[in-house]
Amino acid sequence: MKIPSEPIGSIPRSQELIAAITSPSNTADLQKLYDDAIHDTLSELEKTGSPVMTDGEQTKSSFVTYPLEGLTNLAAGGMTINFEDGHSRQLPLLTSGPFRYSNYAVKYLSAAQKLTKTPVKQAVISASALSLIYPPAGIEGYSQAAFIADLLNECEKDIRGCLEQGAYKVQMDFTEGRLSLKLDPSGGVLKHFIDLNNQVFDRFTKDEQQKLGVHVCPGGDHDSTHSADIDYADLIPMLFDLNVGSFYLQLASEPDRPKVLKTIKQYLKPNQTVFVGVIDVLNPIIESKQDVKDRVLEAAEFIPLNQLGTTDDCGFSPFCDDVSTTRETAFAKIKARIEGTALAEKELFA
Numbered sequence: 001m002k003i004p005s006e007p008i009g010s011i012p013r014s015q016e017l018i019a020a021i022t023s024p025s026n027t028a029d030l031q032k033l034y035d036d037a038i039h040d041t042l043s044e045l046e047k048t049g050s051p052v053m054t055d056g057e058q059t060k061s062s063f064v065t066y067p068l069e070g071l072t073n074l075a076a077g078g079m080t081i082n083f084e085d086g087h088s089r090q091l092p093l094l095t096s097g098p099f100r101y102s103n104y105a106v107k108y109l110s111a112a113q114k115l116t117k118t119p120v121k122q123a124v125i126s127a128s129a130l131s132l133i134y135p136p137a138g139i140e141g142y143s144q145a146a147f148i149a150d151l152l153n154e155c156e157k158d159i160r161g162c163l164e165q166g167a168y169k170v171q172m173d174f175t176e177g178r179l180s181l182k183l184d185p186s187g188g189v190l191k192h193f194i195d196l197n198n199q200v201f202d203r204f205t206k207d208e209q210q211k212l213g214v215h216v217c218p219g220g221d222h223d224s225t226h227s228a229d230i231d232y233a234d235l236i237p238m239l240f241d242l243n244v245g246s247f248y249l250q251l252a253s254e255p256d257r258p259k260v261l262k263t264i265k266q267y268l269k270p271n272q273t274v275f276v277g278v279i280d281v282l283n284p285i286i287e288s289k290q291d292v293k294d295r296v297l298e299a300a301e302f303i304p305l306n307q308l309g310t311t312d313d314c315g316f317s318p319f320c321d322d323v324s325t326t327r328e329t330a331f332a333k334i335k336a337r338i339e340g341t342a343l344a345e346k347e348l349f350a
């Protein structure tokens with residue numbers, strides 16, 4: 001494909017799977033349930049024609065909490081993320097060091113690779129998101145500097161494990177990028193987040209960085225956002241300072257796409273590819289392939305063709321219990337993205 005197209009990661013889970021993940025007492029052959037869910041997700045994804053697979057994050061508690069599952073040095077009461085519709089998600093707080101992940105993403109990657117011959121990409125959480133679990137009041141005997149040193153090592157290990165396992169791409173989810181501008185309009189926190197994540201990316205070679213990517217969005221949970229009101233133009237200039245090859249940007253749901261595309265064009269660097277969101281994951285209406293084609297052609301007016309790809313605006317269910325979209329709708333939307341991108345490709349490369 002001349003215009004690459006990739007999913008973000010999550011696909012809605014079945015009710016049975018959600019029940020098994022959220023109530024630990026329910027251990028009725030969990031592994032079989034997991035295997036079936038991944039298998040079913042991959043086979044449905046293959047039917048859409050997607051050239052790149054994901055496990056649909058079927059067995060993750062969420063895109064952000066998977067490295068924390070089962071840790072005993074956590075307490076409730078961390079940062080709260082408020083969504084437009086009034087619901088919120090809260091991070092836990094670390095109670096003691098040293099900080100180590102309980103799960104590394106390579107576990108999900110290798111489970112999926114066993115079930116498909118198509119390339120599999122893997123999403124990982126950012127160092128910046130997990131940096132928020134260190135309590136503002138500090139931890140006796142475990143300084144914030146010691147925590148950050150551990151965190152950077154763990155985040156590197158998470159990514160490196162996936163690269164060594166042959167991930168097609170490793171995508172860092174950076175939803176807190178745009179959110180940070182809501183909490184700190186000066187951009188100071190965003191700058192700090194970018195620096196922190198670059199400290200991880202800079203541990204990889206230039207070639208390895210071409211296999212790394214970053215996803216940003218205004219949040220997507222229960223069909224609601226946390227920072228869509230923040231002007232994208234404030235995020236994009238610093239975003240492209242991240243030392244990775246691929247950028248997966250929510251765009252379909254933006255009210256003024258040409259304005260965003262103009263800013264992307266201005267800041268995109270030569271060795272970077274931007275995957276523009278052509279599927280609005282929060283809208284239940286399934287895009288037609290014509291809709292998708294039009295969105296690609298629109299983006300192609302601004303982005304050089306050799307630096308343009310397509311994606312969905314976000315994962316379809318970043319948190320495991322989010323059932324606002326059905327699996328059928330998610331796969332139909334992905335199919336529209338693949339077919340619409342192919343249509344646009346035919347026209348652009350005619």
Ligand SMILES: [Zn+2]
Pocket residue numbers: 175215216217218219220313314315
């Ligand atoms: Zn997202």
